[in-house]
Amino acid sequence: MAETVLELAKLISDSAETINKACTENGTSVPSLDAPFDPRTEAFRGHADVSIAVNTAISAAYQLIATLRPAPASIFQLATSFLHSSALRVAFEANVSRIIKEAGGKGLHIKDIAAKADLDPKKLVRILRFLATHHFFGEVEPDVFANNRLSSLLDIGKPLSEIQSNPITKYEGTSGLQAVLSLMLDDSHKASAYAWETLHDSKTAFSEEPAESAFSTYIGNGKTYWAWLEEPGNAKKEAAMSVGMGTGQTASADAINQGFDFKSLNENDHVVDIGGGIGNTALSIARGNSSVRITVQDRAAVIKDGIEKWKQSFPEALSSGRVTFQEGDFFAPQSIKDASVFILRHILHDWSDKYCLQILSHLRAAATPSTKLLVMDSIMHYVCADTANVSGGMKNDAPAPLLPNWGAAGAQLYIADLAMLMVHNAQERTLPDLRELLKRAGWKIVRVYPDEGGLGSHGTLGPQVEAVPI
Ligand SMILES: C[S@@+](CC[C@H](N)C(=O)[O-])C[C@H]1O[C@@H](n2cnc3c(N)ncnc32)[C@H](O)[C@@H]1O
Incomplete structure (x- = not known):
């Protein structure tokens, strides 16, 4: 009964062939895990076949592990995964990646790392060895640790003295x-x-x-x-x-324009970003369209930070009045009545249905017949195949024997959903969930712009759902 194992292994080896072929054709290569992260080396992912092959290989590799590893070991690994977060936090807060980098990057003895971090080397070494066993840092000689592609991402890129002070x-x-x-x-x-x-x-x-x-x-x-x-x-x-909340954490600056056509809006249009944070989404829209008016609403403290940020990054948009920051509580009636587009990006996922209905109803009351509502949250996939297409075209199309939702390759979605549950008693939603929620507040979904990179991958902002007043 090794059939599934052989099928999974073949998916991995076929994916590796596809990636290799695309890299050869495009003059790119898969970056080594041993070298620090460099965004330019991510170029190999640009090819559509590569992105599918990468997801296939990840999904198959996890399924192979789950199939082959003794079940008690698997459950023990899962049950102790809190240790990953704890160990990672120690390395992160102690600025270990930065310390290694400032020492030249080739590797540093644990005694020197611990001295800079003011920690006990006998304890820190076990943390780093645990992480290195999971491909996070490398133990390049006994007790000597170097950054690798994953650990280098813990470094915020500023001098240690500045970070600490x-x-x-x-x-x-x-x-x-x-x-x-x-x-x-x-x-x-x-x-x-x-x-x-x-x-x-x-x-x-x-x-x-x-x-x-x-x-x-x-x-x-x-x-x-x-x-x-x-x-x-x-x-x-x-x-x-x-x-x-900056889009830079996962997406390219232009990712916002890969769905709804913001570039087609003109000076008569008014985009209102509700709970728009310090204006990261607005910045991408304003850079791609030099005439549309934009208002960013948020809590007072956030608005203050946003104005400071824009004074540095795009002062002329503020001084011309084209972009405005406004204190606004989305649980109170919406004051702007001429919106062409209301944006709710990463807002509904912060709230339970009861509160989302309040937010959506205030927007519905302030909408004109031509106002569009853009909801930008992850859309949850079922794990099983969606043969009845209740998700309206959202793909659940991984090849057998993989899980139809791409298993571990799509785990980011389920992580986000549970994080919302833990922190806000809230949730990411399936498309039927969102459709029903919007309907109850007087909105109808007219279009879903899928996440082109799929599965919340690098360079995308996730799907955009466009709704209009019913
Ligand atoms: C997850 S962040 C999303 C920020 C932004 N939309 C983005 O995508 O980067 C949620 C935002 O909702 C704002 N927020 C929370 N409660 C609010 C309220 N009652 N009224 C307005 N904004 C609120 C927070 O300050 C925060 O900026």
Whole structure:
């Protein structure tokens, strides 16, 4: 009964052939895991066949592991995966990648790494060895560690002295990836340990309240994540959140224009980005279209940061009045009544249906008959094949014997969904879920722009769902 194993191995070897052929044709190559990350080496993914082959190989490799590894070992690995987050956090907060880089990058003895980080070398070495065993850092000689492609991404690219002396502003001007990591590895990780207590307690089990999430159980003061971020002492986390929401963490600057045609809007059009953060989405739209008016609404603290950021990055858009920042609570009636496009990017996934209905109903009340609503969140795939096409064309098309949703290659979606559950008592939605939610607030889906890279991959912003008033 080794048939499945042979099929999985063949999928991997066929994928490797496809990748190799495309690289030869395009003059690219697959970057070595041993060398630090360099965005230019990602060029090999640009080919459509390569992206499918990569997903096939990842999905098949995970399925092969799950098939061949003794089941007790597999369950033990899964049950102890909290150790990955804990070990990664130690390496990240101790700036190990930076320390190694500043020493020349060839590798540094654990005693020197630990001295710079002010940690016990006998403990840190075990953390790094655990990570290196999972292809994160390399132990290049006994007790000597070097960065590799994965570990180098922990480095925020600023001198160690600057990182250590400016903990609040350290993520400014970075891609946002490390800012998100800092939040995930700290409070999201700790909050998720309270999932069972929160999901089965009769007080919180069926709750739709954001202040009754696993995160709220963990902090124990009945606050939402957003209210907690504003508390004194959390400035570092608020700053990380602002930077982390940047599109730069996973997407190219032009990714926003790969769905809805923002470039076709003119000076009579008005785009309103609700909960638009510090204006990262607005920046991509404004750069691609020099006439459309844009208003970014968010909480006061975020708006202040946004204005500061735009004074640096695009001051003329502010001074001309073409782009405006406005304090706005999306649970209050919407003040802008002439919107051509309302954008909700990564907003609905932060809230349960009860709260999403409030947000969507305020927008519906302020919409003109021609207003469009663009919802930009991940769309969840079923794990099984969607033969009845209830997902409206969202692909669940991995070849057998792979899981139809591409298994581990698409895991990012399910990670995002559970992170929303733990932190906000919220969720990512399937297309039928979203269609029903929008309908209840008076909106109808007219078009879905799929995530062209698929599976939330590098360089894309995920799908865009366009709705109009019913
Ligand atoms: C996940 S972030 C998304 C930011 C932005 N749309 C993006 O895609 O980068 C959610 C945003 O909702 C904002 N927010 C939370 N509660 C809000 C409220 N009641 N009214 C307006 N904005 C709010 C947060 O400050 C944050 O900027």
